Amino acid sequence: MYHERWEQELAFDELKTHLSGRAVPIRSKTPAGVVQEVYGLVLAHYLIRRVIHDAAVTGSADPDRLSFVGTLRVLWRRLPESPAAPPSDWYRDLLREVRRQRLRPRRPRWYPRVIKRKMSNWAKKRSEHRHPPQPTKTFREAVVVLN
Numbered sequence: 001m002y003h004e005r006w007e008q009e010l011a012f013d014e015l016k017t018h019l020s021g022r023a024v025p026i027r028s029k030t031p032a033g034v035v036q037e038v039y040g041l042v043l044a045h046y047l048i049r050r051v052i053h054d055a056a057v058t059g060s061a062d063p064d065r066l067s068f069v070g071t072l073r074v075l076w077r078r079l080p081e082s083p084a085a086p087p088s089d090w091y092r093d094l095l096r097e098v099r100r101q102r103l104r105p106r107r108p109r110w111y112p113r114v115i116k117r118k119m120s121n122w123a124k125k126r127s128e129h130r131h132p133p134q135p136t137k138t139f140r141e142a143v144v145v146l147n
Contacts, residue, residue, distance in 0.1 A: 007064060010068075011045075014045060014068045014069075015041055015042070015045050018068060018069050018072065019041055019044055019045055019048075019072070020041060025041070026038065048068060048071055048072055048075065049063075049068075051071060051075070051094065051095070051098055052066045052068065052071050052098060054095055055071075055095040055096075055098035055099045056099075058095055058099070059095075059099040061099065061102075065102055065103050065105075066098060066099070066101055066102060066103065067101040067102065067103050070098075070101030071098050071101055074094065074097050074098055074101065075094075078090070078093075078094050078097070107134070108134055108135045108138065108139065
């Protein structure tokens, strides 16, 4: 589940860093304005993720392997031409371009459960913990599902 939790952390990063694009993500001074801005950010994030999902489904790919930032840039470039083209043709071409926004494979990550504090139930972090051996199996190969 560590890998899936990491995907959630990346989604938060997409919202806070890449989608907002401002040093202060929420500029409103009133509660109603904050709710409106957050709603707009979440709606835009959903829209981009939906485009990524549609592109992945039509191209038989994993949605986690398509770039959020790449898709955002494609949308910025392609939105001005949307009124000129028929919507179905425009969306089909958009999905084709989004499918090209692939990410490099992520390296398998594993870190030992140690902390730096002196008074702890956990082992003290030492030099042998700095570069732990990486797993030899993929996450899918390592998981066993019991019925």
